[in-house]
Amino acid sequence: MMKQRKIVITGYGTVAKEFVELLDQKKEELVEKYHTEFKVVGVIGSIGMIYEPDGLNLSVLHQLPKGSLGISQYASRKDLSIESPLLKGDILLECTPTNLETGGPALSYMKQALEAKMDIVSVSKGALVHSLPELLERATANGRQIKYSGATAAALPTLDIGEFSLAGSNILSIKGILNGTSNFILTSMSEGNITFGEALHQAQEKGIAEKNPDLDIKGLDSACKILLLANGLFHTKLTLKDMAIEGIEKITKADMQRAKINGCEWKLIAAAKKQGDRLILQVKPEILAPENPLIHVKGTNKGILFETEEMGTICCVGGASHPKGAAAAALKDMINLIR
Incomplete structure (x- = not known):
């Protein structure tokens, strides 16, 4: 039976951009091997969120620049409004810059995602270093999982x-x-x-x-x-x-x-x-x-x-010690979530 998993990405830096390209390349393979259609429905950056409930066009998105510029250009091409960030989907892919002192903004996004009954895949270390035990407790309480292999050495399966x-x-x-x-x-x-x-x-x-x-x-x-x-x-x-x-x-x-x-x-x-x-x-x-x-x-x-x-x-x-390796680790975590 075909499953569908809707993904919201927070932070659209190099790793997130590599993930979008990787997912676009492998979407048919993922359907064939895992009977799952992974759809990126939203990307949140510092300027706000682009959101399409039926999935963003990844072929268009990965050709645009990373960061807020890419988000705004995609919105312009698709005639979308930049929305206030809202976590609605099945999986949060957390890619915001690492802040070891406060864990933000990733910590806030991750807490919101767990409350919204979303699983989390994180390649960002800040919130995990700051509050991993608390986040794992919240995940258990909400019947959700947190995967973070990409934050512990990118492609190396530690x-x-x-x-x-x-x-x-x-x-x-x-x-x-x-x-x-x-x-x-x-x-x-x-x-x-x-x-x-x-x-x-x-x-x-x-x-x-x-x-x-x-x-x-x-x-x-x-x-x-x-x-x-x-x-x-x-x-x-x-x-x-x-x-x-x-x-x-x-x-x-x-x-x-x-x-x-x-x-x-x-x-x-x-x-x-x-x-x-x-x-x-x-x-x-x-x-x-x-x-x-x-x-x-x-x-x-x-x-x-x-x-x-x-x-x-x-x-x-x-x-691999480069952003594509970290993106591949995030995709692996998503596959393991559905296994």
Whole structure:
């Protein structure tokens, strides 16, 4: 029997635009494989909302610019009015910019969506870092689900492994290289025998690092991701204040070369480890030995290592570190919602 799922997108940045294009490309395949028609009925930006109850024309929308400009141009082409934001549909795709201090505006949208009995797929970290335990409680109370694998390392299936592949196992620790930008910088320093500053400049020139790269190089992005994994998989209520966070900006060319003498490599490791009845979270640069599988994570790739009591060590490496990878993770979450 054919099902239909109506999607409202909040935030129309790069990831949301990639999602629209991806969904447009795969709509027939999704109907054939999953007997489900996914329709984007609304997009909310800072200027308001475009809404069509029978679905926006994605072929038109993804050819327009991202952000408010694209929203206004679509409204103009389709002779639509810009409406006040209203969450009405089956799934909220949350893509607004991350605000770690308040969680807004994503937090407000997510609460409204749960009250409206919508499931949530989020690629934005802010609201989840700020209030994941509360949001999960609200979702349970309303009989809804929250999926957020795209917020925990884009295309790398970190959360999926913990939730599904390791179901029933006792996870002892999680260690990961969860930030592609910092890993690219460390790889460049190691392979090119260059300084941190030179490697950062290369990353910025290639569009891998932002003009202000602090979230990546100081470890905060990695901290957000391991926090979400920990709170989701260990059912804790920890915050960023419960973590020790250290970035890569103090690693020198000499540090890198000393590690390589023994076949080792520096990596920025985000970790969650059980210690008695406590869970210890930290992010810091570490020297990995040659036998550690995460040593092979190069460039913008990421990796995750689970230590379990019953299944031993499980490692996954790779995953596209670009907006299309995050968009694909969001689509995967939607498919898993209907399975």
